[in-house]
Amino acid sequence: MASPRTVVRQESYAGHRGITFSDHRPVSADFLLEVPLVDNVQFNAAVKTCYHKVGDMEESEQPPKVKLDQTLLDFGVVSYVRIAPLTALQRPCAYRFVPLESDGCIHPEWLKIEPMTGLLLPGEGSNISLTICIDKQSAPPLNMRHARLDCTLIMHTLFGKDHFITVHGDYQPTCFATTLSDLVRLPGPVRELNKADQLLPQTQAANAPREIMRLINWLMTHATDTRDLFLTAADEELSLDTGSEFPFKPGTDGQYDRTIKIAFGETMVRFLDSLVEPVVPSQLHSKCLQVVDRDEAFEVLNEFPSESVNVWISFTAFLHFVCQQSDDKTEETSPTPPSKAHILASIFAPSLMRDDPSVYPPASPVGKQKFVLFFIS
Incomplete structure (x- = not known):
């Protein structure tokens, strides 16, 4: 898996349908992995600096604040979009997405959020990507009607207020993933x-x-x-x-x-x-x-x-x-x-x-x- 500091790049991908002794469809791929070298002394110093910035979050009388440039997202005909600016103002801020109801789902089956949680230092920004993904599991109930994809997401900030993000999209039915x-x-x-x-x-x-x-x-x-x-x-x-x-x-x-x-x-x-x-x-x-x-x-x-x-x-x-x-x-x-x-x-x-x-x-x-x-x- 890739991470902000580790790059994994796929160089090739191929199927091998001529291989017949497996009940799966064999595939192969080549990946290029770039791993950073970490200086332990500098790493420990950076950890201490970050700890001093966030260590007083619970005792602070001033609630953390974040700024979202977009709270209404319209995907149009099922595409991909990113909420680019998510910025912490003045104080550190930890956030996570939570369900509308205590026993409910955080997001619909057709929507993916990455990352679901995060920690921002003062003035720091982050990208949250929202992707509509219609697959064999989520498509069947949508295929027999022209469905408007709608949902409301709640981004909860620790010791701060909740932010509501509304997502819309027009689903185009397909004969795939149907009975x-x-x-x-x-x-x-x-x-x-x-x-x-x-x-x-x-x-x-x-x-x-x-x-x-x-x-x-x-x-x-x-x-x-x-x-x-x-x-x-x-x-x-x-x-x-x-x-x-x-x-x-x-x-x-x-x-x-x-x-x-x-x-x-x-x-x-x-x-x-x-x-x-x-x-x-x-x-x-x-x-x-x-x-x-x-x-x-x-x-x-x-x-x-x-x-x-x-x-x-x-x-x-x-x-x-x-x-x-x-x-x-x-x-x-x-x-x-x-x-x-x-x-x-x-x-x-x-x-x-x-x-x-x-x-x-x-x-x-x-x-x-x-x-x-x-x-x-």
Whole structure:
């Protein structure tokens, strides 16, 4: 972890999806660490000086004061902002953020504050960064409506008064981090949904989410010949939330650039991994792992929810076609290199059959891959 006096800088980052013997996605990175040399004599002298400045805080009759340049923050369309000037006036000041209610949270799940506590010497300034972070945990309750992100923070100063900071932001719903059952009931793009009661009734639901089918159809048409599809991290980002046509155009030869194909593959991986509930319901995992042949595997599909079975059949059929197109001439880094089917099964089994964290022990990663292989190999 970096600190004000220690610099940690990431020099590189890479994924290794070709490694298939782990149920996680292996990554590697290089870091540059700069650590200051400390003179013990000067350090002890500085500590004594600081102690003399703050030692009489409790006995002082004059309460500490701080100045905040901003107490109203509007993030607009979910971005990043800093409260730059936080200045102690005349006396030392210790501060911390506290909840509005004694048994409440200090801040919403979608907001991060850094640092949460601090000590300022007279006239000293500090930066407090507030970051809106929408992830798989905080996004689901926000996605089914256009939500206004609002909260009030309390910064409490020791022996001084409290300061109130109001935070606003407009959340843009996304099809990521949503349930399949909600996605198939969307009347249109998720950005056009104003509230959850606009979802279609179950009798009018689509067979499968249009977002997944758009990705599968594009990949089936344009990317099945891409050797490292799903194996390489993408530089491009795709938006599936507005329903607009994809902005990419083929070259003069009618082919799309390889980086675009990789981007579509990466989006599919992230989309499946972001689903609130996996494609295969967790209560069926043990049954899936008990099948011994392809016929039994297909029988288990009868117990899938309708939206799950349609996604499963469409996606595994696409993976099966990709495996057929592969000549399986992988780089011979081992005497028996894994087949394309085994590589794809190791990539997607953890997402398609994601474990319920409340269930222990988790399902066997090898068993999950074996179940997927019944459909794609």
